[in-house]
Amino acid sequence: MMKTDALINSLAEDAGPARYSMQGLWMLVCCGAVLTAAAVFLVALGPRPDLGLAVQSLRFDAKFVFTGVLAVSGFAVLRRMALPGAGKRGWLLLLAPLLVAIGVLLELAVLPSDIWLTTAKGSNGWICMTFIPLIGIAPLLAFIGGLRHGAPTRPTLAGAVAGLVAGGVAATFYAAHCTDDSPLFVAFWYPLAIGLLVIAGGALGRLLLRW
């Protein structure tokens, strides 16, 4: 067995700056994630035809607040998952669900109760379940790649957070296509679709994030 002293001496000869900066790396990863998600979205779905009108609707715009907050707050946690000893700020992950909950309460107050169920079910549920995971695959791989260059001490959890952020990015694009704008629909279907990416991310993390 090589002595610890000998190891220290040989490592000390390699003093100098690290090969990567995590900040630069994440910038690259984010560009890759957003560009690939955009490409898959434009090829597979594209925005809804009445986009110009839709942006004037509060419900349509709220979807981007929900998904955007999920992507950005999730990414802040993801970055920290790669740094040993850093506080993870997990509470940030509660922001998006909290906003959706507020949206749901407002919608329940406004809509008559006999159409709650049909609104939540909507008409795009299965399209949502198919295309959010599909758009999110490439971003998920990009985020896992970013984590691999870091040092995540909880591989499964870090992978799951990567899935959550990929879900946030994918859902932001998907929301521009979907004509079901009610927070009831968002609260019902989006978590199911994003959940698939979270599960996939956790499994990938377990496999790929050992170091």
Add this chain to the structure above:
Amino acid sequence: MTLLHEDRMAGLLRAALGGDAVAYESFLRDAAALVRSVARNKLGPNSPIDAEDIVQETLLAIHLKRHTWRTDAPVAPWISTIARHKVIDAFRKRGRRVEVDIAEFTEVLQAEEDESAHPADVAKALAGLTEVQRNVVSAISIDGHSISETSERLGMKQTAVRVALHRGLAAISKRFGKP
């Protein structure tokens, strides 16, 4: 870990990242002591896992993952977290080794007949390594090349050669007892 100690180690690591090899050596010695205490604490007495293995694995990880330390963050929690991660990893690897042990036992039985090192034994020792480790260990320990020659021949960085050599030799000695 006193505050003074923390400041000293953070200062040393910052200097090391600036290319100061002497500072890096002091930092690694301090880090080794810290990791040793974390490892002993977590492993407890009579552990089948050698605390010194954890120290070496952690020092390697610290070196290879030094970009995951933010230069304005405290350095001791960073080191301790990596050390704890390596302890958990060591237990995980041990758990997985149980099924391997039977195969090792039959090898030991066969080896009892003849104790000198056959070329076949050398091949067997190398067989358990990854391809990179095998190339490096055979170049240095068998063919007698230096680290810099090996890094040129294999087109690897010197650090990578050292890491592969260290890991390769550690894997062999774990399998066949101390060389």
